Amino acid sequence: MFNKLTLKLIGTLLASTMILSACGTNGNSNGAAKSNNQPAPTESTSNAATETNDKPTGKLKVQLVGDFSLEDKTDPVSGQTSKGVKVLKDEFEKQYPDTEVEFILMGWDNYNEKTQTMLQSGAADVYQVPGITTFVEQGLLEPLQPYIDKDSFDLGIYLNGQVEGWKAMGPSDQDLQVYGLPFIGDSRVIVYDRQLFDDWGVEYLSESPTIEEVLEKASKMTGKNPKTGEQNYGLTFKGGDAADTVMNINESLGGQWGTGFLWKDMKLEFDSETMVQATDLLKEALKYAPEGTMAGQGAENFLTEKNNIAINLRQTPGFINSLANLGLEDRYQAALLFKNQTTGMGGMFAGSPFSIGASSSNKDLAWEWLKFSGSEFFQQYMWDEQRSQSMPVIKAAENWSSVKEIGQMDIILQSMSQLWTPRYPYRSGQPRYILSENVERVMLGELSAAEAMKKAQEEGTKWLADQQ
Template identity: 55%
Template sequence: MHRGFKQKTTLLTLVCMLVLMIALVGCNKSESGGNNSESANGDWKGQTLKVQMIGNFSMDSGTDPVTGEKVKGLDELKKEFEKNYPGAKVEFIIMPWEGYVEKTQAMLTSGEADVYQMPGIADFAAQGLMEPLQPYIDGDSQFDLDIFIDNQVNGWKALGPDDNELQIFGLPFLGDARFIVYDKQLFDEWGVDYLSDNPTMEEVMDKAKQMTGTNPKTGEKNYGVYFRGDWSSAFTLVNLAEGQNGKWGEGFAWDEVKFNFNSPEMLTGLNWLLEMKKYAPEGIMSNQGNEKWLTKDNNIAILLNQGPGDLVKQTYAQGLEDRIAVVQEFKNDEGVGSLFAGSPIAIAKNSKNKELAWEWMKFATGDFAQKFIFEEQGLMPAVKSAFGWDSVKEVDHLMNPIFKAMSTPYTPRYPWGSSQPRFILQSEIEAALTGKRSAEDALNRAQAESTDWVKNR
């Protein structure tokens, strides 16, 4: 056989083998469903990711106690993630909100999980317990922070033990906000104009006062306003200061934090709450008196400092969609104000599965998981794509102002929001609302005690 022909035949054979190998690799990648080389090569095999979740989550499907409808459990997320990352396994560790700070601290210290739901991220990042995410973001061309609703990323920024500037340690997972809710039917029955989209303190007080007493149409006792005098009172008061162009204080690192708890704006706000208490049920100090809220027999016109919770589900389950409306909490002249709330997710510094944990972070903030938490769990999504979901459009008269509230809070999250100064301020507000101290004395005590706590922490 001719020598040149042999060489050509050998070369042709090598080319065919190379093409076949490339085709096989491509086929494996397509079948795996993965979007990265590790998934394509099966490198997730044997890796188990442990994910901590806080709240009323369940692994299995069940019945929604509000709507009575069938809802899917976290097993739905587990199956979808494991399908996309063959070989990987996900285990959920579910804990209640009660005592979550102490329990999370213990879990982080002992390395029990890889990914955490982390509303108290500022404290844990400062201890060096959380993995900085900027390197993962910079190194992943398939991920873009622009997917999140405005200010959601900034709200969860925190300082590590060696940081001078705020860094990203968590990605928005559960959205949340605070806003004002009112019952249009009661306004109609009393002949009072609806609340403005951005009401002032004066407007809310005037309309609450007008609707306290015997309803002229039903003859039933009505209350103009409801607010919690206990658990959320610190955030209610700080928002009142923001509505007057004040703020809680300044700084983020504990050695730079300075409180303004006894500022003129805070004092005006607390005196406003003392006056508003006259138009509220007697049980506000123990979260009572609002038992008829979101029922057809509702007797409260306005609720302050409300979160989404079961608002949307309960409103529709009770057939109140034409009665309930949402407007903004108090904002400063720049349109900013109110508590930044919700939950980010974060990677533990001591995780041994950080690459897989990052893949979970992307999955949990993608549309599949975000739709799951909204449509199955009734929780708020944190991504802009939600604006176009059919399930959101069906309830957009409630969701649109909620999304606006999510995009205009004070950011970053109050660094003391999950720490002792919050409870110090809350305790002093309670003392003022129950007549144990004057508003001025209560705020001076809150200022002094919180400042001492920071110095001695």
């Protein structure tokens, strides 16, 4: 039998062991110790999930829209092989044991209608929603602020304006809220041909030119090239984007598209003095563009050695890939879109966010995916393998050597930080098409700018009234 002294000694040892065990926990409320086989946080994952044993598990369905594939694929033109999104699946499942990621991949054809059906039926957990406004208004997406607050998730990792651009308002919201986090960056920039500027002896565009500067220089480079004798044109633009170009010019003149966010609160300013002026300025620009510009013709050789157009008013960031493939990086240069001189903003916000479906049965795991999409691992994958359809959305990308070595990327990333936020809400409904149609009629000479903008204002306002 133990004597009293022995029992007392055993009790003291047990108490000491319990104290040491408590000190060895990771500090979580459940007191679970950090597992030795958990991966250590890295720079690319430190803002993702906390390293605990209570990570969410289960199956996660992620919808992606665009030119994505699960497995690796080879471009038939360039011969380059890009890794499929299986890379993302494998990494996420590695970071989150006992999970399974299933991608639902679709193209851009009728993607809004397909996404609507999926959201209503609960077909996925995470959705790529560039048309986020429409879905939030219907209460189909989960508000993210509670998740952000719970994890103290740092939104400062994203480029300026990238989170704000995707804010929206749900049925019961009083102001704009976060319903999506960016994962695909996009923008538009002005691109010009240095060689043609040199041929004509015209000074290169400013980094942030005005519409007046562009028109002045375009006028000087329309005609027979003094060195080659070939016909040159001062500028071009995509006819289908004419209304967006008019809106961008309007912003640079101090105007705006309107006010409000929900249809019931929205007031259009399509017939403002600056909108009429902007439309007239784009009509003037047509004098320096190839015939057929409004039909998408005449600029087929832009970004090639045979180019005969000095300036493109709206170019997607993917032009850097074309230049790299042709070895023309030094010939072409990017400049910023027109911007409001007071706010420093200008241009239509673009890209894609990830959101959580309100009908998701695994919202906690879906939230971890959203955080994962902002990690350097995810964004580096998008940059390395999906560059034709995505620009980085995080500030860390500015320091990547692969970004720094591309001379145009500083302008592209800068442009992404100056886009008008939130994304033009009128573009989620019929006013977008009403404005486009009337701008096109001005470009085709069917209406004056004043007549067309008055018509767009009346038709757009009537449509808004019908939504009440």
